[in-house]
Amino acid sequence: xxxxVKLDEVVMRFGDFTAIEPxxxxxxxxxFFSFLGPSGCGKTTLLNIVSGFLTPSEGQxxxxxxxxxxxxxxxxxxxxxxxxxxxxPLMTVFENIEFGLEVRGVDKRTRxxxxxxxxxxxxxxxSGPKLVTELSGGQKQxxxxxxxxxxxxxxxLLDEPLSALDxxxxxxxxxxxxxxxxxxxxxxxxxxxxxxxALTMSDRVAVMSAGRIQQxxxxxxxxxxxxxxxxASFVGENNRLEAKVIDRQGERVRVDAGLLGELPGRAGAQxxxxxxxxxxLYIRPEHLRPVxxxxxxxxxxxxxxxxxxEGASLMLQTRLVASAELLRVQLGSELAxxxxxxxxQPGERIILGYDPDDAVVLPDDGSPRLxxxxxxxxxxxxxxAGAVQPSGGADVRSA
Amino acid sequence: xxxxxxxxxxxxxxxAMLTLLGMWLIVxxxxxxxxMIDYSLRPNxxxxxxxxxxxxxxxxxxxxxxxxxxxxxxxFKTLWSSILVTVLTLIVSYPLAYYLAKVxxxxxxxxxxxxxxxxxxxxxxxxxxxxxxxxxxRGPLNEILLALGLIERxxxxxxxxxxxxxxxxxxxxxxxxxPLYNAIESLDDNQIRAARDLGAGTLRTHRRIVIxxxxxGIATGSIMTFMLAAGSYAVPALLGSPGSRWFTxxxxxxFFEGGNWNQGAxxxxxxxxxxxxxxSLVMKFFKVGLGDIAK
Ligand SMILES: Nc1ncnc2c1ncn2[C@@H]1O[C@H](COP(=O)(O)OP(=O)(O)OP(=O)(O)O)[C@@H](O)[C@H]1O
Ligand SMILES: [Mg+2]
Numbered sequence: 292x293x294x295x296v297k298l299d300e301v302v303m304r305f306g307d308f309t310a311i312e313p314x315x316x317x318x319x320x321x322x323f324f325s326f327l328g329p330s331g332c333g334k335t336t337l338l339n340i341v342s343g344f345l346t347p348s349e350g351q352x353x354x355x356x357x358x359x360x361x362x363x364x365x366x367x368x369x370x371x372x373x374x375x376x377x378x379x380p381l382m383t384v385f386e387n388i389e390f391g392l393e394v395r396g397v398d399k400r401t402r403x404x405x406x407x408x409x410x411x412x413x414x415x416x417x418s419g420p421k422l423v424t425e426l427s428g429g430q431k432q433x434x435x436x437x438x439x440x441x442x443x444x445x446x447x448l449l450d451e452p453l454s455a456l457d458x459x460x461x462x463x464x465x466x467x468x469x470x471x472x473x474x475x476x477x478x479x480x481x482x483x484x485x486x487x488x489a490l491t492m493s494d495r496v497a498v499m500s501a502g503r504i505q506q507x508x509x510x511x512x513x514x515x516x517x518x519x520x521x522x523a524s525f526v527g528e529n530n531r532l533e534a535k536v537i538d539r540q541g542e543r544v545r546v547d548a549g550l551l552g553e554l555p556g557r558a559g560a561q562x563x564x565x566x567x568x569x570x571x572l573y574i575r576p577e578h579l580r581p582v583x584x585x586x587x588x589x590x591x592x593x594x595x596x597x598x599x600x601e602g603a604s605l606m607l608q609t610r611l612v613a614s615a616e617l618l619r620v621q622l623g624s625e626l627a628x629x630x631x632x633x634x635x636q637p638g639e640r641i642i643l644g645y646d647p648d649d650a651v652v653l654p655d656d657g658s659p660r661l662x663x664x665x666x667x668x669x670x671x672x673x674x675x676a677g678a679v680q681p682s683g684g685a686d687v688r689s690a
Numbered sequence: 691x692x693x694x695x696x697x698x699x700x701x702x703x704x705x706a707m708l709t710l711l712g713m714w715l716i717v718x719x720x721x722x723x724x725x726m727i728d729y730s731l732r733p734n735x736x737x738x739x740x741x742x743x744x745x746x747x748x749x750x751x752x753x754x755x756x757x758x759x760x761x762x763x764x765x766f767k768t769l770w771s772s773i774l775v776t777v778l779t780l781i782v783s784y785p786l787a788y789y790l791a792k793v794x795x796x797x798x799x800x801x802x803x804x805x806x807x808x809x810x811x812x813x814x815x816x817x818x819x820x821x822x823x824x825x826x827x828r829g830p831l832n833e834i835l836l837a838l839g840l841i842e843r844x845x846x847x848x849x850x851x852x853x854x855x856x857x858x859x860x861x862x863x864x865x866x867x868x869p870l871y872n873a874i875e876s877l878d879d880n881q882i883r884a885a886r887d888l889g890a891g892t893l894r895t896h897r898r899i900v901i902x903x904x905x906x907g908i909a910t911g912s913i914m915t916f917m918l919a920a921g922s923y924a925v926p927a928l929l930g931s932p933g934s935r936w937f938t939x940x941x942x943x944x945f946f947e948g949g950n951w952n953q954g955a956x957x958x959x960x961x962x963x964x965x966x967x968x969x970s971l972v973m974k975f976f977k978v979g980l981g982d983i984a985k
């Protein structure tokens with residue numbers, strides 16, 4: 292059973308608006324593949340193209356190696372789990388699950404056996420005769436999964452299926468979804484704007500922005516080696532420092548970070564970084580750590596603005612002394628302990644260091660990135676180097 | 691209901707509104723009906739005999755219908771024809787309502803609704819009469835069919851029930867389309883998409899998803915159409931032939947030509963019973979309550 296999905300130069304236009312820019316992508320059979328991106332970036336559109344609800348303006352979709360052009364929704368080897376689940380409210384749980392089999396002319400007894408089996412797969416034995424309106428949110432979720440699996444799809448398409456659930460249930464369902472995927476070996480294509488979901492469940496993730504796939508990689512690579520500024524800011528938290536490339540030797544890059552002076556970093560994957568090019572240095576909060584004056588390696592002098600205790604870690608909001616830019620620092624539990632003995636108080640001046648391997652340098656390619664304060668996508672125009680004055684940065688010492 | 695109105699409008703105003711409503715129901719609806727029933731149970735007497743020894747309650751007027759083969763035939767023919775009109779109207783309206791609710795863009799839907807409604811700005815008699823012209827023996831429809839070579843000689847559309855059917859379906863289509871449209875419109879698009887995604891074709895999607903959801907709308911539209919059809923006077927009078935008389939025409943004759951109001955009242959009451967009977971049957975069949983229909 293080949294559940295591979297290929298997108299071949301797929302483009303989707305609505306009138307003048309291009310929702311999906313030319314996209315080529317191969318999803319392997321049995322893979323848990325996620326599309327991750329902010330609202331409106333075209334995730335649902337892409338899913339609808341795979342399921343057949345939309346016909347791409349250009350390019351083609353292949354499922355199991357077969358071109359899907361002209362194959363209507365009800366003939367495709369896919370099944371969809373809708374964001375609002377779309378269970379049939381006038382039918383019982385049994386009837387819901389068996390609907391797809393009824394359509395295929397499966398006899399009543401075989402249907403009932405199949406639905407009993409699926410109910411035990413989703414751990415809801417015995418609720419078959421109930422009306423779906425009598426179920427709780429999490430139970431409905433499972434029935435939707437069972438209903439989709441009943442037709443034995445080669446590819447299961449999930450459009451933010453957990454977004455309606457509360458946090459606890461959502462985390463529980465993540466594990467459950469992943470387990471079901473392993474057990475069945477079906478290709479899962481999962482859509483979400485929640486990076487936690489994408490990173491914990493997926494074999495590979497495609498990060499999307501404005502109709503374009505920014506990077507396709509396994510979660511670890513995505514986190515460690517983002518290939519564009521957008522991915523660096525959207526996946527996990529990142530501090531961004533604007534800079535100019537001084538020189539590059541293999542992986543290692545030296546940049547001129549304006550008022551901060553010269554800083555070392557690691558070149559992002561396949562990033563073309565010529566000398567003198569406008570770039571950005573991305574350092575994650577957990578990769579920054581306090582160092583003593585005169586220690587080797589890069590040094591950044593900051594004032595602590597505020598401190599947030601988060602149980603296992605300590606989150607510091609700091610301001611760079613040289614450029615007044617904000618920098619977020621996450622201290623692990625060992626260091627966090629020191630806060631209880633009077634260290635790391637607001638107003639304190641400390642020196643931060645980092646391992647150059649942990650700081651990724653990416654060309655400032657004008658790709659859209661997330662504004663860290665509003666969480667919205669902003670277009671950065673290429674070449675506007677120089678420190679961006681963070682809002683509300685009046686007086687450094689006022690804290 | 692009083693509590694709700696009181697909360698919104700205050701005690702005195704709520705009281706006044708309910709009193710007016712009650713008055714209207716009693717004076718305009720209940721009392722006339724009761725008087726009709728009273729009429730129907732009395733013999734048709736000369737004015738001088740009213741209140742005399744011959745006056746008194748009797749079922750004679752009802753028995754008339756069962757003894758008169760022609761009238762009984764017309765009564766049942768009216769029943770069957772009205773059911774047929776209802777079914778035909780449903781068949782025509784369902785695709786239209788589905789198109790309006792789920793397929794058409796808002797612009798197309800607005801245009802289509804306008805085209806449906808505009809003819810209803812014209813008086814029912816004129817609208818019906820236009821069908822009389824269209825369907826006439828030497829009318830445009832026959833001319834077109836002849837010109838297209840589809841028929842050899844003109845058809846007498848108005849000779850029998852066909853003309854009445856066409857006229858009624860046309861006259862009452864809106865009463866079916868709107869309840870259907872409301873019902874289908876409220877169906878979540880994803881339900882239809884989910885059914886298709888699970889492999890259902892168009893027919894099954896309608897049979898298992900759309901129609902069950904639209905049941906209350908179908909019931910409402912059917913009841914309205916049936917009542918209007920059974921109680922219609924103008925359409926059968928204009929488009930029917932002498933051989934296709936409607937029960938309303940018999941009632942009319944009793945009242946205004948036979949001068950026998952008592953007999954007319956009995957017939958009218960029977961028609962009312964027929965309509966209420968049909969309504970209860972439909973509601974039972976579709977498993978909907980009065981509340982669903984009033985929505
Ligand atoms: N039928 C349509 N006609 C016109 N524009 C559309 C249509 N469907 C989607 N779009 C546009 O395409 C873009 C992508 O939409 P899509 O629904 O795929 O976003 P999404 O990534 O799923 O977002 P969300 O996370 O909010 O669901 C949006 O800007 C949307 O307005
Ligand atoms: Mg979406």
